[in-house]
């Protein structure tokens with residue numbers, strides 16, 4: 089399961105939404121795309137899913153050009169793009185049945201619907217008209233539609249948007265499970281969500297990929313600022329540290345709390361100014377997008 093993006097460019101009239109982006113991804117795993125409003129995330133996911141055509145460049149799914157051979161390429165892919173809207177007079181079951189037929193499923197459609205309904209936990213309202221669904225219910229139904237036929241690549245545009253905290257946690261767990269066997273590409277505005285569910289993060293800004301990195305070990309870090317200079321840092325509570333001008337970025341040992349570390353720093357003669365939890369992805373994001 090793989091996706092290759094080559095020199096992908098999209099213009100909407102005078103707006104350059106994506107500018108010659110390149111990326112290769114192979115699964116299983118989860119890639120999170122972060123970026124501010126208007127950065128080009130949805131445009132990229134729409135191009136991968138062949139909802140829109142590129143101005144230039146190409147997307148290959150398992151080496152098949154999605155624009156030239158959409159039917160062959162898209163059988164490997166399921167997608168949830170933008171806020172889902174359904175025929176309001178159909179119920180969830182009818183929508184799933186309709187979508188399964190469009191996807192080309194012929195046999196055991198009811199078994200597949202049951203699998204998806206259990207997976208997305210929407211048994212309680214499956215037979216209600218979708219016109220009465222809340223945003224979160226629609227989101228779960230759209231996720232079920234994206235997973236019809238068990239595709240090996242799943243594209244999700246802000247999959248937890250509009251869900252309550254319990255619903256978000258449920259969908260994140262589902263994504264983590266899916267990405268053990270599949271390639272999942274999702275967009276999000278939430279840095280902590282990207283860190284939690286993905287093993288690789290891209291940051292897009294002004295239509296360009298500005299950051300592409302395998303997620304680090306996700307260990308907790310502390311940022312300490314200090315006055316003067318430092319001669320020595322010794323503490324049983326510190327795993328490792330980096331000194332950068334008047335800041336120290338510390339990775340604590342598992343059993344250490346911030347108090348233990350600050351106490352040891354002061355004992356070492358460090359004139360501590362402030363200490364706070366540090367998020368390197370957040371700092372990178374802010375410096376790229378501001």
Ligand SMILES: Nc1ncnc2c1ncn2[C@@H]1O[C@H](COP(=O)(O)OP(=O)(O)OP(=O)(O)O)[C@@H](O)[C@H]1O
Pocket residue numbers: 100103104105123124125126127128129130131132
């Ligand atoms: N159909 C369209 N017609 C004209 N411009 C468009 C269209 N769709 C998107 N754009 C523009 O393309 C750029 C990228 O939009 P896109 O929706 O891909 O951003 P995004 O990163 O998904 O943003 P958000 O986080 O707000 O959803 C924006 O400048 C947007 O205004």
